[in-house]
Amino acid sequence: MLDLRPICENCARPLPPDAAEAMICSYECTFCAACVADLLHNVCPNCGGGFEKRPVRPSRDWKGGNTVANDPPVVARKHKPVDQVTHDAFSLAIRTLSPHQR
Numbered sequence: 001m002l003d004l005r006p007i008c009e010n011c012a013r014p015l016p017p018d019a020a021e022a023m024i025c026s027y028e029c030t031f032c033a034a035c036v037a038d039l040l041h042n043v044c045p046n047c048g049g050g051f052e053k054r055p056v057r058p059s060r061d062w063k064g065g066n067t068v069a070n071d072p073p074v075v076a077r078k079h080k081p082v083d084q085v086t087h088d089a090f091s092l093a094i095r096t097l098s099p100h101q102r
């Protein structure tokens with residue numbers, strides 16, 4: 001099941017389960033949309049992959065009890081601010097490739 005991590009890994013902005021600005025990579029590294037666009041250049045600092053919008057887990061029981069109440073966000077906060085200089089060097093060549101080509 002997808003981890004719903006509670007904050008942006010870089011800036012620690014709260015990202016509740018219904019946050020429209022929550023972005024994830026394929027490993028579920030979680031950042032806010034502003035950090036992905038302005039700081040990360042759509043390159044995950046942990047794996048080099050791109051980001052997609054994190055789906056919202058339903059708040060209502062539409063089917064089978066699959067709700068955010070039954071499958072709540074993870075509690076652990078992963079806060080690991082990105083060093084801009086290090087990330088710029090890391091992402092320089094990667095950011096020119098579409099995530100589908102990485």
Ligand SMILES: [Zn+2]
Binds near residue numbers: 033
């Ligand atoms: Zn952020």
Ligand SMILES: [Zn+2]
Binds near residue numbers: 026029046048049
């Ligand atoms: Zn990643």
